[in-house]
Amino acid sequence: MTYEKREFIADLAVIGSGLAGMAASIFALKRGISTAQAGNTGALAYTTGYLDLLGDAGTGAAEHLGDPWAGIRELQKSQPNHPLARVPENDIHEAFTEFTSFISECGIAYGAPGKVNLKALTPAGTTKPTFSVPATMQPGVDALASQARCVIIDFKGLRGFSGRQVVANLKDRWPGLTTERVSFPDMPMGEIYPEVMARALEVPGTREKLADAIKSVRGDAQVIGLPAILGMHNPDLVMTELSRLLGCPVFEIPTMPPSVPGIRLREMFEQVFPKKGLTLVPQQKVRSVEFDTDSVQLVLADNHGPIIIHAKAVILATGRFLSGGLEAEQTGIVEPLVNLPVAQPTSRDSWYSMEYMGRDGHAIHQCGIRVDDAFRPLDKDGKVVDPRLFAAGVILAHQDWIRGRCGAGVAISSAYRAVQGAEQIILQKNN
């Protein structure tokens, strides 16, 4: 018995299924570029759902950044190689607008990006600066700002989210905040997961039972906060229905991973992209990439056998260490797929600075692929590796997205630029 080799032909191939890869596919679809996307399940499912642009410009200011645009101008001066410093502001704005309107149209409404950062709630009971939040989380931002009387509901058997902790840390800034614990309807087993609760809330009967349970403890709260469990596929509907049943706004706070907002996004992309004509091979790692004169070839395999994708341009969005875009070897850090040179500290000794929580962060968190302004990877001598190859997302060098709170900002902005560049190449080839 032989396996049939499956071959796909597309203009653009996107490697990676994280935020940058998904963003690249969105921008490509919007431009009518025929696209194939492949890559292991990205870290997408670990996201909180918040889309950060830039929360810390590295100026050492104690306060988080209120104005991300001012922060980007700061980066342009102090860290001109930072990916966000290399994308025109208009393009960043356009990229976020395209991205959030796409996912909103697909059923997970997000707020339109504005001029300032929002103060969003975290499961630790702190706030963080972020740029765009899901509609299911916006009432929490508003409630904090307006100091509404609010009760945070948590659940027996649910780990990774504690109402007591949220309230303990926020109480000083939000006196009207209280918490109550209820049992989730029809879930007798010990540990329960947000994912399971979210799916159960897609069932109208479960929403009614939950609303009844909450009613008995809500007191005089004007707004009700829950861990992020408001549905998986129809979060906006689940929120609206629960609000209706309770007669007041409800909102979600992200939980510790594995969290619902990330799984929502991943499942949504996996369903929507193929419907829109994109060839998606979601769970498989690309094994090799070959740059032939006529086409770029991606080689991979799924359960059913080998797959080859032929494309005219490629965007590498394979992430950093977690998703295998970069690997740490004895001799240093490598990019295993295309074997691109990796900008990195000169020796292993200097990966981490002495102070773990030091202000300047660790050199290792700045490593990655060097690119030109069109986001084309560069070789050792600073020359473009191949005009058909682009890179996007946190695989890029000269940014520490965790400290900078700019993961989505880097992913979405660089994907936007990479698609612009790839489009030029494809247009040339098609003429």
Add this chain to the structure above:
Amino acid sequence: MSEAKTPTINFKQKAMELLPEGASFDACLTCGLCSSGCPASGLENMDPRKFIRMAMLGMDEELSTTPWVWTCTQCKRCQHVCPMNIDISQLVFLARGNWPKDKKPSGIVRSCELTRSTDSTSAMGLQPDDFVFVVNDVLEEVRETQPQFKDMVAPIDKKGAHFFVNQNSREPMSEPDEMVPLWKIFHLVGADWTYSSKGWAAENFCMFSGDEAAWYEVIKTRVDATNELGCAVWLNTECGHSYYTMWNAINRFGMEANFKIESLVTYYAQWIREGKLPVNSDWNTKNIKFTVQDPCQIVRKAYGDSIADDLRFVTKKLVGEENFIDMQPNRSANYCCGGGGGFLQAGMTDQRRAYGKRKFDQIMATQADYVLTPCHNCHSQMEDIGHFYGGQYQVVHFWTLICLSLGILGENERTYLGPDLANLGL
């Protein structure tokens, strides 16, 4: 039960041998996505992440004896959502095989034994002669009572037929009229097909019992039977695990198979596209809503999303685009129904229904009146949890709906239709 002791497996070492490079347990981030997405989480106080953690800690004795391995349906959803691509089901298979036979769930063991007891490879022990008799008997009756099908055939052991068609034993054994819609479809499209008196049956619980040698033996009988008849395609009918056990075994054991292994679903879609099966949804004037259950064994574990797309194409043609509501999650990300992996035969009813609660919620969220699925195990499990949790939906085979749509579904072929459709087109 005897006192046979369960040997202890060194899971960590076995995992190193089994799992491909880069997907070893060492790579586990303990993120919990697997457990969060696994319907067996919490049963027997175990979940996939915990299983891995315990393996890493060398808690081999607990893992070698935990009955949880019989509640994991080996559906591979954990691997599907794992960022490191770690496959827990392989270790579960290993653990199952390691249990002394008399401690394994007797229903699975018995089904495997029955499968090996005759040349039929039928898990219900139906003899080749009896199968041939039932087929001919039913055929004769249809030819007499349904004049439109007076020339219909159901060949047995026809050399050189294009399709070698397998058959789940449940039909010839307990509901023989359910074979008829399938024959009608073959008749209509002019398929060149045959049953075989040897190796005709679909089920294979030997794989689920963890008995590799028995699994091989059953598949060998089927492969030999197909090779002997010289058929080009071994056609899996509406039964998930029979496809997977055959397809996987041929690769795993490097067997010589001079034919292709395909699923009937692919052909339904193809025949509809080609106009050979002119189905439509005109009959669905009441806009009855349908959803589809993707069997793990042919979707996530084998073909991937392409066959899931075929299922949706066929369904939409049959019931009308606007009357199809997808389950969430779906296709390769779908939940196992909880009837797979031998769970239906394992006698662990409470656990099986707890597992199936996820499926039940999924179905209820669609608010569909009917669930279509090309899998017998999914079918039985979804019916059972529907009754148990109080769902109002019906579960139907594709062949039923195809013949209903074509106006050729006979009176005795309607067991699974609800009252709303029971008399339609008679």
